[in-house]
Amino acid sequence: MQENHDLSPTNEAALISGCLAKDRTSQFRLYQLHAGDMMGVCLRYCKNYEEAEEVLQEGFMRVFTYLHTYKREGDLGAWVRKIMVNCALQRYQKQAALRPVSALENEALDLAVDETITSYLNKKEILETVQSLPPSYRLVFNLYVFEGYKHREIAELLGISEGTSKSNLSAARSILQAKIQAQYQSVKIK
């Protein structure tokens, strides 16, 4: 069940005030409003559902802990999303899963996908394909494609070089294309 995320400014302000006052009802309401979308974000960053739940939980803890720093100037959902992404990144940094790949300087290839695939594969399968990427490729892909970061910014975030960021993205694209094509072929045959 999707929650209605459209809160009037007055309602949002009241909700935030309630959360700052540690009112559990307000906190639950805020959680309900954004949990679905944020779970989607976490699923893209993590390798499986259980990990995504842990990141989601940690992310919302930080949302409630640092809500006092939200200046109410931008979209609350975007602020929550930023925190969720940070949590996902920190989890993998702690796991030291970001082994740098050799820094290739060639630009990412513009890999194409046949649009007819979409009629054969569902979101879940595409998500699983993204989740199956190695952590370093998956993070770079998400940051570049979904968050819109540039390679310089990704490099600073992850503590890698720009070249490594580019080569990781290129590798992610290659793997995704190969896997999606393979899945499409197997589904088509059936």
Added chain:
Amino acid sequence: MSEPLRNIDRFVFDELHDLNEEPKTAVWRKLEARLDEQEEAHHPLPPSYAKRVAALVLFLLLWIVIDESANRFHNDGKSVAMLNAGKTDGEKNVTVASTAGLEGTTKAVTTNFTESRRLNKGVKGVAPTQWQLNTGQKLFVANADNGINDGREQFVFRHRLQSRSQDEKVPGFFAHLTVVNLPLQQNTERTRTVAPSERMANALLLNYGYKKTIRKAAWVIILWQATEWTNYHLEEDVPDGAAVPAAAYVNQVQSKEQHEPSLAVGIKLERQLTNDVWLQSGLSYARSAIAIVPQTVIAESNKDGSIGYRYNTSSGYAYIKPSFTNPAVGDSLLATEAQHNLSYVQVPVTLQWKKDIKKFSFSTGAGIGVNILTKATLETEVKDASNKEIVLVNRLTGMKKMYADLLLNAGMAYTLNKNIRITAGPYLRTAVASINNNNVVKTYPYSFGLAVGCSYKF
């Protein structure tokens, strides 16, 4: 039939950018439990914590001074005339002379003790004592009410026990006492008026007593210096609207800074509370240095609207504006190796437990300290393709004026003589609150030090 090809990025984005998946109910239950724990957990120290600690230290010091004063006998200025030879049969007896010429309101009554016999008669309410008073001791007497309602005034005096055979220790404060041995007169009571002068008088001792609660508390002053090795624990301080997530700042700061050994000097004052327990406080000065590797600094807009190259450190940040450039937001500049120095004055309060074994003394202690920031500087050189300039920053934004830390120490001292000792030992300090606010990271420093010093007991 194939559709027009699409970029893989676009394909995956279109499929997954609006992915919405409701989490299981258990997620909220776990989150709720953590929120409950967080609310029950220790709350950050109130902003006025340091001021309260300072007030507590002041109160303790004041209490010690008052307590010391209260323990002393009050000399009302009407000191009894000194008992000197007069009419004595040597050192053993003195005959009370006439009272002619004596003035004053002080009264005296003979005491019922002998020079050599141990007496166990004491003043009511005061523990019985035994004294052997020797010729040559001066007696200073002050009026004091001993609480006995028997029509007599009582004198409470202080003296130093001269006995060779008596084992009782008498806490005394006067260095010079002259008391004449008094005749054996059992249960004799006479009153005399004693003049507040120093000529020979007939004043005799009353029953006397002493405050058993008096202790001769020792004081020790220690001068010390130490070498400290400092490190820190960093936590994210998520700035709202930051272009770079907080985790990246923690990585940046940690990877670029390296602490160097630093020096601390100070003076401590100790006051004995019991045989083994001492209260210690003092003042110290510590200066630490952090080396920062070269880095690129990016121009940002300051709160006042001006634009400068933002330099982040673990302590605070600064906006650098070299004279050779007028930056726009997003411009970058290379900053070479930098030196970041911090100076603090510390006021510690600790309880020390000491044990003396022959010429050595071993101690261990714990307490708290308030660290007051006196200086925070950053020196680096910025340069571009054709210019370079040395930059010195004298103030970093985001630093707190003071923070508190926990102190643990251990030590050993070697006694040179009854007053002077050489001391040495390690200590540990760890911050209980961050040293900064609204910085890119929250910094909790901890230090290990090795101190050597010299103490004087009085």
